[in-house]
Amino acid sequence: MKNFKPLAPLLFTLLAVPSFVFASFSTASADQWHENTYESSQPQGLHPIVAERAEILRQRAASIGIVIRFTDDFRSFEEQDALYAQGRTEPGYIVTNARGGQSYHNYGLAVDYALEVGHQVIWDIEYDGNGNGRSDWFEVAQMAKELGFTWGGDWESFRDYPHLQMDFGYSLHNLQTGNHYLY
């Protein structure tokens, strides 16, 4: 558990607060969208723009001595439902309050990052591995925002520090009802 210690209060917040109560801010323009609706083409992975920006982020972080790992990206509705069942009808701890369709991960629009130190993945938001006097975690968040991501650490209702998403101006309701152009 030593890697989790600095983040214990955060993790509690993550687990205890409904994760589908998102404030959404549009960061990417609508002209990046393609023809088909979600209904006609259910995503099976990350949106290509999200995947591309995530890879750029990984490279930019590496260039200043920060190794990041994406610990989660696309989650199918079934996978989300299985995650929701954990700690409720299935063994384990409750890790989410979002059912299938209630997370941006379900639409391929979100990734979660963590820091990789040696062979370990850590969630220490104060860690300064590149020794420049700034938290690596916040440096990555800043770079992500410059690439157009919304960072969960900025949310007022609860802070989801590992979470990066691009909603392209669409609410979860838009995504759930298929009333949008996604892929």
Ligand SMILES: [Zn+2]
């Ligand atoms: Zn996330």
